Amino acid sequence: xTAELRTEGISKxxxxxxxxxxxxxxxxxxxxxxxxxxxxxxxxxxFNIMTGYERxxxxxxxxxxxxxxxxxxxxxxxxGLGRTFQLxxxxxxxxxxxxxxxxxxxxxxxxxxxxRAGGAADRRHARELLEFTGIDQYASALAGTLSYGQRKLLxxxxxLAADPAIVLLDEPAGGVNPSLIQTIAARIRDxxxxxxxxxxxxxxxxxxxxxxxxxxxxxxxxxVAAGPPEIISTDPRVLDAYLGASxxxxxxxxxxxx
Amino acid sequence: MTPSAVRSPARxxxxxxxxxxxxxxxxxxxxxxxxxxxxxxxxxxxxxxYGFDALIFIAAASAWNIFSGYSGYLSLGHAVFFGSGMYTxxxxxxxxxxxxxxxxxxxxxxxxxxxxxxxxxGLVALRVRRHTFVVITIAIFFIFQLMAxxxxxxxxxxxxxxxxxxxxxxTYNDPFYYLAxxxxxxxxxxxxxxxxxxxxxxxxxxxDDEDRARSLGVHPMRAKLGALVLSALxxxxxxGLWYYFIAAVHPQSAFDPLFDLQLALMGFFGGLGTVFGxxxxxxxxxxxxxxxxxxxxxxxxxEILLGAVFLLVIIFLPRGVLPTLGERxxxxxxxxxxxxVPVTTADGGAVAExxxxxxxxxxxxPPDMAAPGTSTASAPRxxxxxxxxxx
Numbered sequence: 069x070t071a072e073l074r075t076e077g078i079s080k081x082x083x084x085x086x087x088x089x090x091x092x093x094x095x096x097x098x099x100x101x102x103x104x105x106x107x108x109x110x111x112x113x114x115f116n117i118m119t120g121y122e123r124x125x126x127x128x129x130x131x132x133x134x135x136x137x138x139x140x141x142x143x144x145x146x147x148g149l150g151r152t153f154q155l156x157x158x159x160x161x162x163x164x165x166x167x168x169x170x171x172x173x174x175x176x177x178x179x180x181x182x183x184r185a186g187g188a189a190d191r192r193h194a195r196e197l198l199e200f201t202g203i204d205q206y207a208s209a210l211a212g213t214l215s216y217g218q219r220k221l222l223x224x225x226x227x228l229a230a231d232p233a234i235v236l237l238d239e240p241a242g243g244v245n246p247s248l249i250q251t252i253a254a255r256i257r258d259x260x261x262x263x264x265x266x267x268x269x270x271x272x273x274x275x276x277x278x279x280x281x282x283x284x285x286x287x288x289x290x291x292v293a294a295g296p297p298e299i300i301s302t303d304p305r306v307l308d309a310y311l312g313a314s315x316x317x318x319x320x321x322x323x324x325x326x
Numbered sequence: 327m328t329p330s331a332v333r334s335p336a337r338x339x340x341x342x343x344x345x346x347x348x349x350x351x352x353x354x355x356x357x358x359x360x361x362x363x364x365x366x367x368x369x370x371x372x373x374x375x376y377g378f379d380a381l382i383f384i385a386a387a388s389a390w391n392i393f394s395g396y397s398g399y400l401s402l403g404h405a406v407f408f409g410s411g412m413y414t415x416x417x418x419x420x421x422x423x424x425x426x427x428x429x430x431x432x433x434x435x436x437x438x439x440x441x442x443x444x445x446x447x448g449l450v451a452l453r454v455r456r457h458t459f460v461v462i463t464i465a466i467f468f469i470f471q472l473m474a475x476x477x478x479x480x481x482x483x484x485x486x487x488x489x490x491x492x493x494x495x496x497t498y499n500d501p502f503y504y505l506a507x508x509x510x511x512x513x514x515x516x517x518x519x520x521x522x523x524x525x526x527x528x529x530x531x532x533x534d535d536e537d538r539a540r541s542l543g544v545h546p547m548r549a550k551l552g553a554l555v556l557s558a559l560x561x562x563x564x565x566g567l568w569y570y571f572i573a574a575v576h577p578q579s580a581f582d583p584l585f586d587l588q589l590a591l592m593g594f595f596g597g598l599g600t601v602f603g604x605x606x607x608x609x610x611x612x613x614x615x616x617x618x619x620x621x622x623x624x625x626x627x628x629e630i631l632l633g634a635v636f637l638l639v640i641i642f643l644p645r646g647v648l649p650t651l652g653e654r655x656x657x658x659x660x661x662x663x664x665x666x667v668p669v670t671t672a673d674g675g676a677v678a679e680x681x682x683x684x685x686x687x688x689x690x691x692p693p694d695m696a697a698p699g700t701s702t703a704s705a706p707r708x709x710x711x712x713x714x715x716x717x
Contacts (some may be wrong), residue, residue: 119541141540150542158535162527169524170531171542182519186529226542 071148071233072097073267078127080113080289087113088288091127096283097236100256100266102297104275104308105154105286111269114156114286115236119151122145131234145171150232154239154269156219160212164203165221167211168194171229190229192260196224201255217248224255234265241272255278278303285309347564361507367499372498374615378571381506381580381613385513386429386564387592387604392517394590395599396526397550398533399452402462402586404469407558409580410443411436411565416486416575417479425489428507431570433566440562441555448554452547464586472579488569502571509567513560518601520553529553533599583628588615591632596637597646606647607650611635 073095080088088110095101103111116122118129120141128137131147139147150171159167171187173193186194197206201221206214211222220240227235240256241249251273256266270276276283277297285293285300287309293300298308361381365374369475386408394401397663450463474480492499522527528549531539536546569575576636589604592611597603618628643650 107381121537121540143536143543143544145543146540152537153541157535157538159531159538160533162530166527166530170527170539170544172524173543182516182523182525186520230543 074130102280102283109286110289148226148233151236201225381606384605385510387608390589391604393553396529403467405585407440407561408565412569412580413625414439415566436566437563441559444558448551474577488573535612597648603648
């Protein structure tokens, strides 16, 4: 249960700001791919376009070879592409178990519209995932009572409820304490070993370089480098984009062109 | 080991839940019996009129809650559906020259017309959220009132009188009363079913975070429109019944802004998004309002008092009676539990170990396998802050 995600020449402007400019990248089947770049380089916009929250001005998104450009968010999710948000989003007034069941597919054996949410299989699966992320003891508590780190885990667990082929994580380690970061990384590795593909936006370089097989670097809405982490971490263009190394001697647009 | 650790808290909460369900259903049976015998104990037409009013509003507030309470989209335009139901029965009875009991056959049509009206209304209004949605529903409401005033088929300002029912004055109210009771009971049952269904879960997910819900495969428009149409269906049916009871329809009474405010007030008062809160709100507030209207012949005074009640509710019971009560009870319970901390901890540990299916002694288990069980037993639970029974 996995698939390749690919974008071709995506461009998107908001007013006069060119958020994405002819952006093409590939998330290989079965990989953990990192997406890095300075603030405002277009990472979240690219996520939004991939998952049906924004329409690109031009270009296309392909999932397992099929063009999914411009499809609604709910349809994209149905195709097996799940995502989390940069600002962690859960349903605070639903219990953890209910949070999990929102994403559960309609069970075929009980077709009735008014049948109870989540069949036995869905509930079992939901509990397993809560256990997997280590928050199963709060299953019947309201999600709004969780701490920030626990919310991150719940958000990850809910996305996994429908067994997506590809999961897009927007800053999974942001604002989370170091031991929890280790837990999240371990869970991502486990899932990847079972076949789930990941695309991860993250500013924590240690996290990205330790976890990802491939890293793509975005700057000014364009892919400036892509490759294995050990090469990316020494690439001058990346250092330039991140640290502004050329700022002293040359104007940065030239640096980005180089 | 892990299954036992998971099972024990689940079994405990299932026990509490079962107890609560038994209490709730027992209470409902008693309440239904009280409503059923009410006209026999108080045959006075004034009393049954009060009862009928209360039942109409119990059903209407619950129907409103199925849409507004669960989805979080506050409608201040439900009078559109109520009025459409009233006019459907009025115009149908007039044009097809129906009289007597046969007029009741038009009630399903009233429901269908109101539901049909809800489709375009929903397709327009549900494109916007929150405050904008509220304003749009008010605007649509006034459009309908204006149409009722100005079209010829509605009878304009004169309205339409109902055909006369030749029933005995002493028991005249009873069929209306029992029909309203059945509609109210069915509406509440439906509301309960919806809240625990996938459909209801999607509505509540939309209430909490609509964009996030989309990312998890929820179709917001489908769910919201479905809830609105169902809500309108019941409201239209009630409108049709109401028309024949008061025996006339006018633009001001069919499309009455006070009706919208009443539904919202009952919902907020009892507990928005709970199954029984809005019904409780209607049961308390509708008789109070009737009484106020009778007490003060000046109509405006009762409206001012109603407005004052609304303010008090928003300030002191922002979440409504039922959720607040539930919270108080849980916090009292957890406080009494805190007082006996050592006992409970020991109990919890004992339960977790006792539930081990293979009956292995705790010290005999390898430490790495025992770990999940122990962590579950001793993990801090956010018990005090748990939801105050939203059902």
